[in-house]
Amino acid sequence: MKSAFLRLDHWTNSLSMAVACLMLVIASALGVFQIVTRFVLEQPAEWSEILIRVSLIWMVFMGIPTAFRQGAMVSVDVLYRWSPPKMRRLLDWMVCLAALTLIAVIVWWGWDYAKRGGVQSMAGLESVSMFWAYVAMPVGGLFSIIGIIGNLIDPQRQELETAQ
Template identity: 75%
Template sequence: MKEKFLRLERWTSGFSLYAACAMLLLAASLGMFQIITRFVLELPAEWTEVLIRFSLIWMVFLGIPTAFRQGAMVSVDVLYRWSPPRLRRLLDWVVCLAAIGLIAIIIWWGWDYAVRGKVQTMSGLESVSMFWAYLAMPVGGVFSLIGIIANLLDTQRLELETAV
C-alpha cells in the first residue's frame, strides 16, 4: 500500500512540477510578447498582463507539492539537527500535521473563492471566468497533501543536504 501511494505521489509531484515549469515558460513567453507588442509595435496587448499574473499563481501552487515532498517547505532545521532520532520522528509528525492543517484551509477557502469567482471575469479577458484563476489554490493544495503525506511515509530532507 505504501509503495502504491509513493508511486502515485511520484506521478502527481512530477506532473505538478512539469505543469509549474510550463506555467513559468508561459509567463516568460507572454512577457516577451508583451514587450515586443508594447515597445516595438506600439500596440500593447492588455490581456497578456492578466495571463502572466495567473500563470505565475498557478506556477507557485503547482510547485509547492515538490517542495513539500523534498522536505524543503516547512523547515525546522536547527531543531531537527539537535534532536535525537525519536524526537525527530515526533517533529516530522508535528510539521506534517501543521502543514496538512494549513493546506486544508487553503483547499477549503480556495474552492470557496473559485466557486464565488465564477460570476467574475478577468479584466482584459472578459470571456474567461475568474474560477480558473482561483482554482489554482485547491488543485495545488490537493497535490500538496499527497506530497506532505508521502514525505511523512518516506522522509526526504533535501534542504539539509544542500545547506552550507
C-alpha cells in the same frame, strides 16, 4: 500499500512540477510578447497581462507540492539536527499535521473563493471566468496534501544530508 502511495506521490509530484514549469514558460513568453507589442510595435496586448498573472499564480501553487515533498517548505533544520532520532520522528509528525492543517484551510477557502469568483471575468478576456485563476489554490492544495504525506512516509532531506 506504501509503495502504491509513493508511486502516486511520484506521479503527482512530477505532474505538478511539469505544470509549474509550463506556467513559468508561458509567463516568460507572454512577458516577452508584451514587451515587444508595447514598446516595439506600440500596440499593447491587454490580455497578456492577466494571463501572465494567472500563469504565475498557477506556477506557485503547482510548485508548492514539490517543496513539501522535498521537506523544503516547512523547515525545522536546527531543531531537527539537535534532536535524537525518536524526537525527529515526532517533529516529522508535528510538521506534517501543521502543514496539513494549513493546506486544508487553503483547499477549503480556495474552493469557496473560486466558486464565488466564477461570476467575474478576466480583464481583457471577458469570456474567461476568474474561476480558472482562483481554482489554482485548491488544486495545488490537493497535490500538496499528497506531497506532505509522501514526505512523512519517505522523508527527503537532501539539504540536511549535504550540509553536514
